[in-house]
Amino acid sequence: MNPTRHxxxxxxxxxxxxxxxxxxxxxxxxxVRWADRLLITGFLAAISTPVLAMxxxxxxxxxxxxxxxxxxxxSWPRNLRTLSAFPRRFESFFNDSFGFRETLxxxxxxxxxxxxxxxxxxQVIIGREGWLFFAGLGAREYxxxxxxxxxxxxxxxxxxxxxxHDWLASRGIRYLVVIVPNxxxxxxxxxxxxxxxxxHRSRFDEILEHLNLHTDVQILDMRAxxxxxxxxxxxxxxxxxxxxxxxxxxxxxxxxxxxSAWFPAMKPRPRSDYESVSIPHPGFDLAGIxxxxxxxxxxxxxxxxxxxPVVQRLPLxxxxxxxxxxLQRPFAIEHExxxxxxxxxxxxxxxxxxxxxxxxxxxxxxxxxKYTLDRxxxxxxxxxxxxxxxxxxxxxxxxxxxxxxxxxNLTQVWLGPDRRDQSxxxx
Numbered sequence: 001m002n003p004t005r006h007x008x009x010x011x012x013x014x015x016x017x018x019x020x021x022x023x024x025x026x027x028x029x030x031x032v033r034w035a036d037r038l039l040i041t042g043f044l045a046a047i048s049t050p051v052l053a054m055x056x057x058x059x060x061x062x063x064x065x066x067x068x069x070x071x072x073x074x075s076w077p078r079n080l081r082t083l084s085a086f087p088r089r090f091e092s093f094f095n096d097s098f099g100f101r102e103t104l105x106x107x108x109x110x111x112x113x114x115x116x117x118x119x120x121x122x123q124v125i126i127g128r129e130g131w132l133f134f135a136g137l138g139a140r141e142y143x144x145x146x147x148x149x150x151x152x153x154x155x156x157x158x159x160x161x162x163x164x165h166d167w168l169a170s171r172g173i174r175y176l177v178v179i180v181p182n183x184x185x186x187x188x189x190x191x192x193x194x195x196x197x198x199x200h201r202s203r204f205d206e207i208l209e210h211l212n213l214h215t216d217v218q219i220l221d222m223r224a225x226x227x228x229x230x231x232x233x234x235x236x237x238x239x240x241x242x243x244x245x246x247x248x249x250x251x252x253x254x255x256x257x258x259x260s261a262w263f264p265a266m267k268p269r270p271r272s273d274y275e276s277v278s279i280p281h282p283g284f285d286l287a288g289i290x291x292x293x294x295x296x297x298x299x300x301x302x303x304x305x306x307x308x309p310v311v312q313r314l315p316l317x318x319x320x321x322x323x324x325x326x327l328q329r330p331f332a333i334e335h336e337x338x339x340x341x342x343x344x345x346x347x348x349x350x351x352x353x354x355x356x357x358x359x360x361x362x363x364x365x366x367x368x369x370k371y372t373l374d375r376x377x378x379x380x381x382x383x384x385x386x387x388x389x390x391x392x393x394x395x396x397x398x399x400x401x402x403x404x405x406x407x408x409n410l411t412q413v414w415l416g417p418d419r420r421d422q423s424x425x426x427x
Contacts, residue, residue, distance in 0.1 A: 102291065124286050130296065131190035132286035133183060134241040138396030143184040143191070145199025147396065149206045157395070158210050161217045164373050164388070169216075173378070174262050174385040177211075177219040178255055179204060180243070180350045182392040183236045186226045203395040222254045233276075238298050240284030245302035248353035249274065256361050259385060265339040266361050274303035303356075311335040311359065316366055318377050327352070328369040330377075333359035341384035344377060346370060348391055 074089035075082075119126045123136035133143070141147045149157075161177060168175045184191060185202070204221070211217045226235060226247070235247035243251065253268040260266045283296035290296070316330040333355070340363045345351065347369060351358075359365040366381050368374055371390060378386060 119290070121289050124289050125192065125195055127190040127192055127195075129190060131187065131238050132240075132290075132296070133191060133195070134286060134393070137393065139182070139184075139393045140195065142203065142393050142396050143182065143188075143195060143197070145197055145202050147203075148199060148201065149203055149395075153398075154206060154210055157207055158215055158217075161211060161219075161388075162215045164386075165215070165217050167373075167375075168378070168386055171378075173383055174259075175218065176255075176258060176385060176387050177217055178251075178258075178387055178389040179219065179221070179395075180251065180389065180391045181223045181226055183241055183243075185223060185392060186230055186236060202392075204392050207395060218258070220254060220258045222251060225250065225254055234301055237284050237301075239287040239293075239296050240298070241286060242284075242350055243353060244300070245353055245356065246276070248350075249303050249357050251350075251354055252357035252361075255358060255387070259341075259361075262385065263341045266341070269357075269360075273306055275306055277302050277304055305356075316368070316377070317380075318368055318374060321370060324369070330366070330368045332364055332366040332381075333362075334364045335360060337363050342382065343385045343387060344368065344381050344383045345387045345389060346373060347387075347389040348394070350391055351389060354389070 073093050074086055077083035077086045117126065119135075123134065125133040125135045125140065127133055133139075138147065165175045184195070185204075188197070204223075208219060208221055211219050229235065229250055233246050234244065235250060236243050249271070256266050256268045277300075279300045279302070281298050281300040283293040283298050287293045287296040287298070312334045314332045314334065316332045318330040320328065320330065337360075340361060342364045343362045344366045345358070345368070347354070347367060348371070349369075351367060351369070355367060359367070364381070366377060366383070368377055371388075371394070373386070373388070
C-alpha cells in the first residue's frame with residue numbers, strides 16, 4: 001500500500017475549508033473597516049463638539065468663578081504684525097472659551113477634591129473640616145511667611161503711606177490705614193499641614209513696627225480683637241476669602257473706636273442692635289474657583305439691623321481702573337448726622353460687607369474701590385478723614401506708585417520670588 005495515498009487527504013485543503021477561510025477574511029475585513037469608521041467618527045465628533053458647543057452656547061448654564069477676567073476674542077488682523085500675532089491670541093481665546101470647558105473642569109474638580117482630597121486650583125488650599133483658603137497672588141507665601149519684606153520694599157511701602165499722610169495733613173485731613181486680617185491669620189488651625197508657618201514674623205508685623213518707629217502714619221491692627229472674638233462666633237466664611245457679616249461688624253467697631261480718638265462723637269453701635277441670621281448658602285468665591293459651589297455648601301452668617309437708619313446711597317464720579325465691574329462702582333452714603341465727620345474710604349472687596357455698618361457713622365462717606373489715593377475725589381469731597389482699607393495679603397504686592405497719579409493701567413502685582421525688580425537682583 002502506497003503511504004502517500006493515506007496522507008494526501010490530510011494535507012490537501014478541502015473546498016469547504018477554503019470557502020470558510022475566504023468568508024472569515026472578508027467578514028473580518030468588514031469588521032475592521034467598520035471599526036476604523038467608528039474611530040474616525042468618534043475622533044471628528046470629539047474635536048468638533050467643543051467648537052459647536054461654543055458657537056451654540058450649549059455650556060452657557062455653567063459658570064465658574066475663576067477670580068479673573070476671561071480672555072477676549074482677538075480682533076481680525078489688519079496688517080502683518082497683527083496677522084503674525086493672531087494665531088497665538090486666538091489659541092488663548094479658544095483655550096479659555098471652548099465648549100463644555102466649565103463642565104469638564106467641574107468633573108475634574110470633583111474627582112480631585114472629593115475623590116483625592118487635593119485642590120484642583122493653585123489659587124485654593126483645601127483645609128480641614130471643609131475650610132478653604134485663598135492661595136493666589138502670593139497669599140500662600142504670605143501665610144507661610146517665606147517671603148519677608150526686603151529692606152527696599154519695606155522702605156517703599158512706608159514712604160508711600162508717609163507721603164499720603166503728609167499730603168492729607170497739609171489740608172487738615174486725618175489719615176487712617178486699616179489692614180484687614182487674612183482669613184488664614186485668624187483661623188490657622190484649619191490649614192493643612194502643607195501650609196505650615198515657616199517664618200517667625202509676617203509682613204504685617206514688619207510694616208507695623210516700621211511705621212510706628214519711623215512714620216507718623218496711624219495704622220489699625222485688628223488681629224488681637226478678631227482672635228479673641230472668634231472663640232464666640234465664626235467671623236469668616238468657610239468657602240470664601242472674606243469676612244462674613246459678623247466679621248464686618250467687628251471690623252466696623254474697631255475702625256470707629258480708632259477714629260473716636262479724633263472724632264469723639266463717633267460711637268460704635270452695640271451688638272444688640274442687630275439680629276444674627278444664618279442661612280444655608282451655596283459655596284462662595286473659593287468654592288466657585290474650584291467649580292464646586294453647588295457641592296461645597298456654606299452658611300451665610302449675617303447681621304440684620306433691627307432699626308435701620310435712614311441713609312441715602314448716591315453715585316460718585318470717579319475715574320476707575322480699566323476693567324472695573326459694576327460691583328466696583330464708587331458710591332457715597334449720606335444721612336442726617338450733623339455732628340459726625342465726612343470721610344473718604346479707599347477700599348478693596350472687604351468693603352462689600354463693611355458698607356453695611358461703617359457709613360452710618362459719618363455724615364457722608366465716599367467709597368472708592370482702589371488702592372490709589374484719588375486726589376480729585378478728596379478735593380471734591382472735603383473730608384475730615386481718609387481711610388485706606390486693604391487686606392493683609394496685599395502686603396505681598398507692589399502697589400501703585402506713591403505719586404498717586406491714578407493712571408487707568410495701574411494694577412496690583414505680586415512681587416514673588418520669580419519676579420524680582422532689577423534693584424533686588426543687583427543686591
